[in-house]
Amino acid sequence: MLYSETLKDPKVFSRIYRKGQRSGCACAAAYYQKNRSPYNRVGVTVPKKIGGAVERNRAKRIIRAAYRKNELLMPLGYDIVIVAGGKINGMKSTDLDILFRRLSKDMKKSENPVLRTD
RNA sequence: GCAGCCGGCUAUGCGGCAGCGGUCGGCGGGAAACCGCCGAAUGAGGAAAGUCCGAGCAUCACAGAGCAGGGUAGCUGCUAACGGCAGCCGAGGGCGACCUUAGGGAAAGUGCAACAGAAAAUUACCGCUUAAUUGCAAGGAUGAAAAGGCGAGGCAAGAGCUCACCGCUUGCCGGGAGACCGGCAUGGCGUGUAAACCCUACCCGAUGCAACACCGUUUGGUUCGGCGCGUCAAUGCUUGCUCGGCAGGCGCGCCGUUAUAGGUGGCUUGAGCCGUGUGGCGACAUACGGCGUAGAUAGAUUGCCGCACUCGACAAAACUCGGCUUAUCGGCCGACUGCCGUC
RNA sequence: GGCCCGUUGGUCAAGCGGCUAAGACACCGGCCUCUCACGCCGGUAACGCGAGUUCGAUUCUCGCACGGGUCA
Numbered sequence: 419m420l421y422s423e424t425l426k427d428p429k430v431f432s433r434i435y436r437k438g439q440r441s442g443c444a445c446a447a448a449y450y451q452k453n454r455s456p457y458n459r460v461g462v463t464v465p466k467k468i469g470g471a472v473e474r475n476r477a478k479r480i481i482r483a484a485y486r487k488n489e490l491l492m493p494l495g496y497d498i499v500i501v502a503g504g505k506i507n508g509m510k511s512t513d514l515d516i517l518f519r520r521l522s523k524d525m526k527k528s529e530n531p532v533l534r535t536d
Numbered sequence: 537g538c539a540g541c542c543g544g545c546u547a548u549g550c551g552g553c554a555g556c557g558g559u560c561g562g563c564g565g566g567a568a569a570c571c572g573c574c575g576a577a578u579g580a581g582g583a584a585a586g587u588c589c590g591a592g593c594a595u596c597a598c599a600g601a602g603c604a605g606g607g608u609a610g611c612u613g614c615u616a617a618c619g620g621c622a623g624c625c626g627a628g629g630g631c632g633a634c635c636u637u638a639g640g641g642a643a644a645g646u647g648c649a650a651c652a653g654a655a656a657a658u659u660a661c662c663g664c665u666u667a668a669u670u671g672c673a674a675g676g677a678u679g680a681a682a683a684g685g686c687g688a689g690g691c692a693a694g695a696g697c698u699c700a701c702c703g704c705u706u707g708c709c710g711g712g713a714g715a716c717c718g719g720c721a722u723g724g725c726g727u728g729u730a731a732a733c734c735c736u737a738c739c740c741g742a743u744g745c746a747a748c749a750c751c752g753u754u755u756g757g758u759u760c761g762g763c764g765c766g767u768c769a770a771u772g773c774u775u776g777c778u779c780g781g782c783a784g785g786c787g788c789g790c791c792g793u794u795a796u797a798g799g800u801g802g803c804u805u806g807a808g809c810c811g812u813g814u815g816g817c818g819a820c821a822u823a824c825g826g827c828g829u830a831g832a833u834a835g836a837u838u839g840c841c842g843c844a845c846u847c848g849a850c851a852a853a854a855c856u857c858g859g860c861u862u863a864u865c866g867g868c869c870g871a872c873u874g875c876c877g878u879c
Numbered sequence: 880g881g882c883c884c885g886u887u888g889g890u891c892a893a894g895c896g897g898c899u900a901a902g903a904c905a906c907c908g909g910c911c912u913c914u915c916a917c918g919c920c921g922g923u924a925a926c927g928c929g930a931g932u933u934c935g936a937u938u939c940u941c942g943c944a945c946g947g948g949u950c951a
Contacts, residue, residue, distance in 0.1 A: 424834070461834075470585090471852050476838090479556090483838045486555075511839060 425461030425497060434499050441524040445505045445514065446481065448521050453497045460485060464502040477502040484514035491522040 425431070438451035453459060462481050464474045481500050492498075498521075 463834090473851095475835095475852060478834090479836090479838055483555075487839080 423457060423459050425459040425499065431461060431463070431499060434497055438497070438499070439524070439528055441521045442501075442503075443517050443520065445509055446503050446517055447501045448517070449499045449501070450496050450521070450525060452495055458492060458494060459497045461497075461499045462502070463499060468502055469507065473507055474502075477506045480506070480509065480511045480514060483511040484518060487511070488515060488518035488522070491518060493522065493525050496525065 434449045434451050438449040440447065440449055442448045462478050464477045466474075468474050468477055481502065485500075
């Protein structure tokens with residue numbers, strides 16, 4: 419990935435679930451929070467509800483592929499956690515473009531007031 | 537042709553562009569670790585699954601002996617090993633091909649057998665019989681199961697009491713590598729349950745790659761060893777217990793050692809796979825030739841198309857193998873059986 | 880990835896191989912009360928699935944499914 423690292427620390431995951439902002443659609447939810455660094459950190463989570471190993475791995479692959487494609491849309495300096503939802507089975511990575519377009523829009527919208535207070 | 541039965545193989549295929557994982561090669565940067573770019577070949581399964589067995593590998597423990605505990609259960613073989621597989625034997629099922637089978641011991645002992653029934657194991661209620669509560673277990677109802685089965689003789693009435701046939705036990709003889717089979721003899725015949733305790737034979741040290749080895753932070757103080765001080769008086773360690781063996785134990789202080797963040801190795805050439813020949817009924821073994829085929833560490837297969845058809849099931853490696861079990865759309869090949877028809 | 884447990888009415892739960900499978904809470908009906916609650920009486924409702932052993936399985940054995948714990 420060009421401008422991003424994978425997010426590994428479980429403490430960061432739980433912090434983002436608790437304090438981060440939320441966006442997404444029926445196929446996946448996204449949590450995000452500023453991380454005060456010049457790059458993004460992205461973590462993907464798939465609950466066991468989705469299915470067996472085949473379905474869970476496919477869900478992760480699709481989300482990663484879609485992120486790689488839409489990476490340039492994203493504003494920099496965020497920790498992002500994407501949680502797969504129940505409707506992801508049978509989808510293609512291109513179907514997730516909507517998710518990332520909406521996510522980037524929400525992120526930029528929430529960025530503006532912060533900039534004004536600075 | 538229809539119906540069936542057994543075994544094996546396969547697991548959508550081909551192509552283009554971009555992308556992901558490790559490997560190799562080249563170029564550039566750097567003291568090095570490594571980083572960037574380009575290129576090449578390569579990249580999930582028959583069950584990768586469940587974790588039910590067996591091994592390799594690793595660490596710990598172990599003078600030794602016994603007990604306890606766990607497992608297996610027809611025989612012979614195969615195998616590194618197995619609770620697996622092959623062939624065979626016994627029992628059961630099917631017209632048959634063939635299938636199923638935890639299949640040692642109930643006469644070593646203990647226990648259990650509800651309800652019904654006289655009685656559930658050394659039984660006697662009704663009954664039969666007699667001079668006799670003398671003898672008997674044929675007949676009767678119950679039950680999953682009732683004292684070897686069935687028929688005849690016999691008798692006061694009866695009973696393996698006797699006899700024929702059959703089942704089992706024991707002994708002998710013959711065959712077989714053995715399970716076992718065949719024959720003869722023998723009154724020797726008290727049910728079922730051991731997936732109840734148990735007995736017999738054989739096997740098993742424990743823990744698991746989050747094992748373990750090395751590098752290495754943090755100095756809070758876990759393990760072990762040594763020294764000093766205090767206290768207690770028989771315990772502690774030695775796989776769960778006993779014998780046996782070894783040692784005083786506990787607390788505090790000091791010194792050494794070690795564990796804990798993270799990283800590297802372990803990590804893929806292995807009881808390997810394919811082909812042909814040979815031996816064997818077979819599991820399998822062996823000789824020769826060929827092949828090099830994932831090794832991630834939040835964990836690699838995606839996106840956009842084109843073509844073909846039968847329109848694609850179950851499902852993703854995590855130390856590695858050998859099995860078992862379970863899930864699964866279909867397709868192909870071979871051996872065999874029964875019935876019907878035709879020549 | 881390894882190891883270890885459990886599954887019984889709607890919920891929490893007892894249960895030597897033989898019962899009509901206890902109890903408690905909840906639910907339903909009735910009594911009590913002016914009414915509700917409390918109390919009393921009665922009722923509905925369960926052995927996770929599939930095989931096997933046994934005369935007989937909730938219980939014993941095997942295989943699945945699901946749920947949970949643990950490897951500071």
